[in-house]
Amino acid sequence: xxxxxxxxxxxxxxxxxxxxxxxxxxxxxxxxxxxxxxxxxxxxxxxxxxxxxxxxxxxxxxxxxxxxxxxxxxxxxxxxxxxxxxxxxxxxxxxxxxxxxxxxxxxxxxxxxxxxxxxxxxxxxxxxxxxxxxxxxxxxxxxxxxxxxxxxxxxxxxxxxxxxxxxxxxxxxxxxxxxxxxxxxxxxxxxxxxxxxxxx
Amino acid sequence: xxxxxxxxxxxxxxxxxxxxxxxxxxxxxxxxxxxxxxxxxxxxxxxxxxxxxxxxxxxxxxxxxxxxxxxxxxxxxxxxxxxxxxxxxxxxxxxxxxxxxxxxxxxxxxxxxxxxxxxxxxxxxxxxxxxxxxxxxxxxxxxxxxxxxxxxxxxxxxxxxxxxxxxxxxxxxxxxxxxxxxxxxxxxxxxxxxxxxxxx
Numbered sequence: 470x471x472x473x474x475x476x477x478x479x480x481x482x483x484x485x486x487x488x489x490x491x492x493x494x495x496x497x498x499x500x501x502x503x504x505x506x507x508x509x510x511x512x513x514x515x516x517x518x519x520x521x522x523x524x525x526x527x528x529x530x531x532x533x534x535x536x537x538x539x540x541x542x543x544x545x546x547x548x549x550x551x552x553x554x555x556x557x558x559x560x561x562x563x564x565x566x567x568x569x570x571x572x573x574x575x576x577x578x579x580x581x582x583x584x585x586x587x588x589x590x591x592x593x594x595x596x597x598x599x600x601x602x603x604x605x606x607x608x609x610x611x612x613x614x615x616x617x618x619x620x621x622x623x624x625x626x627x628x629x630x631x632x633x634x635x636x637x638x639x640x641x642x643x644x645x646x647x648x649x650x651x652x653x654x655x656x657x658x659x660x661x662x663x664x665x666x667x668x669x
Numbered sequence: 670x671x672x673x674x675x676x677x678x679x680x681x682x683x684x685x686x687x688x689x690x691x692x693x694x695x696x697x698x699x700x701x702x703x704x705x706x707x708x709x710x711x712x713x714x715x716x717x718x719x720x721x722x723x724x725x726x727x728x729x730x731x732x733x734x735x736x737x738x739x740x741x742x743x744x745x746x747x748x749x750x751x752x753x754x755x756x757x758x759x760x761x762x763x764x765x766x767x768x769x770x771x772x773x774x775x776x777x778x779x780x781x782x783x784x785x786x787x788x789x790x791x792x793x794x795x796x797x798x799x800x801x802x803x804x805x806x807x808x809x810x811x812x813x814x815x816x817x818x819x820x821x822x823x824x825x826x827x828x829x830x831x832x833x834x835x836x837x838x839x840x841x842x843x844x845x846x847x848x849x850x851x852x853x854x855x856x857x858x859x860x861x862x863x864x865x866x867x868x869x
Contacts, residue, residue: 492852492853495716495717495851495852495853496697496716496850496851496852496858497696497697497698497699497716497850498697499697516695516696516697516720517695517719517720517721518719519717519718519719519729519731520716520717520731521717521731521814521815521816522814522815527814529719529729529814529816531719531720531721555864558864558866559866559867559869560869561866562866562867562868562869563866563868563869566868566869567869578869607809607810609807609809610807610810610816610818614721614722614727614729614818615721615722616721616729616810616816616818618810618814618816635852635853636852636858639858644862650696650697650850650860651695651696652692652695652696652835652836652863653692653695653835655865655866655868656863656864656865656866657863657864657865657866658696658836658839658860658861658862658863658864659860659861659862659863659864660850660858660859660860660861661858661859661860661861661862662844662858662859662861663852663856663857663858663859664755664758664856664857664858664859665855665856665857666758666759666761666762666763666855666856666857667759667762668762668763668766668855669759669760669762669763669766669767669778
């Protein structure tokens with residue numbers, strides 16, 4: 470389990486119960502996929518993701534065959550899926566515009582990470598939630614559709630954004646701390662209103 | 670191919686080229702899944718969905734084993750995935766709160782549909798996009814994870830919301846015509862701002 474050494478992070482970044490981790494992805498935000506293997510690490514953006522199951526907590530992410538992330542994830546069986554906020558929109562787009570094969574993106578783009586347990590892929594700062602995942606090997610759908618199914622083994626959220634197992638009411642979340650929903654080509658929509666449906 | 674008999678719909682609801690259909694789902698909106706088989710029909714909400722491939726246009730949707738939609742989709746191999754707007758938020762929540770086994774939801778909830786080709790599941794009015802899909806049978810992931818992989822065989826969009834193969838700039842889309850992103854329990858966030866990332 471990750472323990473943050475920075476007291477400010479300890480206060481702000483809190484564990485999320487696994488059965489509520491799906492809620493971090495439920496609104497369809499773009500995520501970052503961080504990976505690490507044999508001393509190398511990478512991060513990519515993935516608009517194509519979804520929850521799969523509450524308990525055990527499972528998610529699916531599409532990871533294209535051409536990506537270096539795919540090699541690292543297949544080799545390590547591990548990925549950290551994080552939910553970037555508007556604060557790092559430029560970075561969320563930039564990590565999709567270059568390959569980690571050409572050099573460490575964290576260094577090239579000055580990406581801040583938070584201390585994590587040995588062997589865990591990096592936790593990217595400026596996100597509002599992080600899901601540490603173990604890939605469930607499913608060779609056929611990985612090969613045929615680029616679908617990676619994973620089980621969430623730990624999750625954390627920024628308490629300014631997500632607390633008590635759910636996103637705070639939107640009006641309590643500063644615009645810069647809101648999630649990114651990718652239209653394409655670096656254009657995103659950001660939540661601006663929260664509504665509650667009336668029962669039929 | 671669906672041809673709308675209502676001249677107003679002909680003007681507003683336009684075909685979307687298949688290779689751009691994924692953009693309707695790219696921002697992670699909640700969708701409705703309509704199904705029909707042997708004279709019966711149903712519709713459910715599905716926050717858990719994602720694009721899979723540009724061309725051939727493919728998507729994935731999670732359809733729980735307990736749902737009647739699942740029976741109809743498995744029997745027919747067909748579903749229409751549509752993208753509801755804030756205009757029908759109450760309905761998008763209501764269709765998830767009852768089962769079609771207990772009676773036709775379209776009648777019970779007064780859901781308006783648009784004329785579609787013979788055999789096509791209903792196109793729900795009040796949506797901004799519709800993807801007519803054929804299920805690609807994948808028994809293992811259907812059984813293990815409730816994942817349904819489908820190929821989009823036709824798509825349409827409301828030209829007030831989505832035109833020239835992409836969503837219009839958000840400021841041109843009336844609030845009631847914007848997409849729904851499910852937080853849970855009938856609470857949704859709705860896009861309120863559009864941003865463009867600056868290249869690194």
